[in-house]
Amino acid sequence: MKFAVLGAGSWGTALAMQLARNGDTILWGRDQAAMAAMQQTRSNERYLPGIRFPGKLIVEANLEQAISHCEAVLVVCPSHAFGDILKKIKPLLGDRPLAWASKGFEPGTGRFLHEVADEIIGDQVPMALVTGPSFAKDVAMNKPTLVAVASSHKEFAKQVSWALRSDNFRAYISEDVIGAELGGAVKNVLALATGIADGMQLGDNTRAALMTRGMAEMMRLGEALGCKPETLMGLSGLGDLVLTSTGDLSRNRRMGLALGRGESIESAKQTIGQVVEGIGTTDEVMRLAKKHDIDMPITEHVWKVVHGELTTVEALTALMGRDLRPEFD
Ligand SMILES: NC(=O)C1=CN([C@@H]2O[C@H](COP(=O)(O)OP(=O)(O)OC[C@H]3O[C@@H](n4cnc5c(N)ncnc54)[C@H](O)[C@@H]3O)[C@@H](O)[C@H]2O)C=CC1
Ligand SMILES: O=C(CO)COP(=O)(O)O
Numbered sequence: 001m002k003f004a005v006l007g008a009g010s011w012g013t014a015l016a017m018q019l020a021r022n023g024d025t026i027l028w029g030r031d032q033a034a035m036a037a038m039q040q041t042r043s044n045e046r047y048l049p050g051i052r053f054p055g056k057l058i059v060e061a062n063l064e065q066a067i068s069h070c071e072a073v074l075v076v077c078p079s080h081a082f083g084d085i086l087k088k089i090k091p092l093l094g095d096r097p098l099a100w101a102s103k104g105f106e107p108g109t110g111r112f113l114h115e116v117a118d119e120i121i122g123d124q125v126p127m128a129l130v131t132g133p134s135f136a137k138d139v140a141m142n143k144p145t146l147v148a149v150a151s152s153h154k155e156f157a158k159q160v161s162w163a164l165r166s167d168n169f170r171a172y173i174s175e176d177v178i179g180a181e182l183g184g185a186v187k188n189v190l191a192l193a194t195g196i197a198d199g200m201q202l203g204d205n206t207r208a209a210l211m212t213r214g215m216a217e218m219m220r221l222g223e224a225l226g227c228k229p230e231t232l233m234g235l236s237g238l239g240d241l242v243l244t245s246t247g248d249l250s251r252n253r254r255m256g257l258a259l260g261r262g263e264s265i266e267s268a269k270q271t272i273g274q275v276v277e278g279i280g281t282t283d284e285v286m287r288l289a290k291k292h293d294i295d296m297p298i299t300e301h302v303w304k305v306v307h308g309e310l311t312t313v314e315a316l317t318a319l320m321g322r323d324l325r326p327e328f329d
Contacts, residue, residue, distance in 0.1 A: 012076035079104030179231030188278035195256015
């Protein structure tokens with residue numbers, strides 16, 4: 001199946017490279033100059049410097065051309081741009097199936113991306129999402145990686161998973177779309193939390209505690225939303241939480257590290273220079289937690305730090321001072 005990958009940031013480029021290891025794959029990005037440079041160097045020097053594209057990756061700066069020459073579309077943009085891109089491609093999509101690999105919620109409404117896709121595209125085409133522990137750089141460098149493909153259309157999930165498959169890449173399929181999306185979003189908030197703790201040099205015990213109790217928060221919210229617990233314990237939840245809470249390639253972790261060292265969000269954003277989904281996702285996870293009356297103290301205290309209501313030290317003191325309770329309710 002020939003994909004057009006829409007979004008030529010680090011993850012879109014890496015996924016297009018992975019698909020192109022198997023067959024012709026189109027990579028489209030909105031920045032004409034950046035696409036021309038990619039065409040010339042056969043690499044994405046801004047996001048994945050020095051890593052050459054496979055021969056079957058086709059760089060395309062024209063959106064209509066990209067879609068008309070593909071059999072399926074994979075959208076890989078920041079979550080805040082997801083709805084806009086879908087509206088733009090809807091008239092071009094025809095009966096091509098649609099996948100995405102963005103992680104997060106629609107800002108302002110807190111809707112899951114599959115809800116946004118359902119509203120804009122409807123049941124016009126099969127849909128799936130790709131998620132799990134996968135740093136773009138490692139995938140671009142062809143390091144062994146496992147992801148999950150979630151869809152209510154099992155056949156399309158299988159097609160995506162086969163299109164992505166290689167000696168160093170395996171994609172497991174799942175029918176739990178909400179669980180897969182929730183895991184990939186909440187782990188970004190928890191990567192901020194563990195990053196903050198590491199930036200404050202609180203040590204290994206603290207990181208393990210935040211990851212474990214953060215996981216408990218994810219599971220509580222997941223239960224309220226009807227997710228399968230095993231999805232959250234799998235690649236899209238725990239797997240991605242471990243990766244982004246411990247791996248310094250994570251932009252969310254690096255944002256947390258900067259906040260923990262006392263830097264401002266704005267200055268850290270400048271330094272990182274790429275999308276940090278966890279900042280906006282914190283608002284949307286809090287919105288969901290309140291709506292479903294779920295206790296999520298780590299998320300809540302990340303929210304307070306991000307919104308300047310507490311310093312990192314005050315947040316730590318407040319979390320450590322909470323009432324004692326059973327580990328499992
Ligand atoms: N980088 C990674 O390792 C991974 C990223 N993701 C997710 O993939 C999504 C994209 O992230 P990255 O590629 O890493 O971000 P990035 O910061 O590397 O690049 C973002 C790209 O999106 C483009 N973009 C922004 N608004 C757009 C719009 N309205 N229309 C078209 N293009 C637009 C930008 O021009 C830029 O090329 C995020 O949701 C992220 O959480 C998921 C797994 C791994
Ligand atoms: O989702 C990711 C890896 O699975 C990338 O994480 P960051 O967005 O924190 O870099």
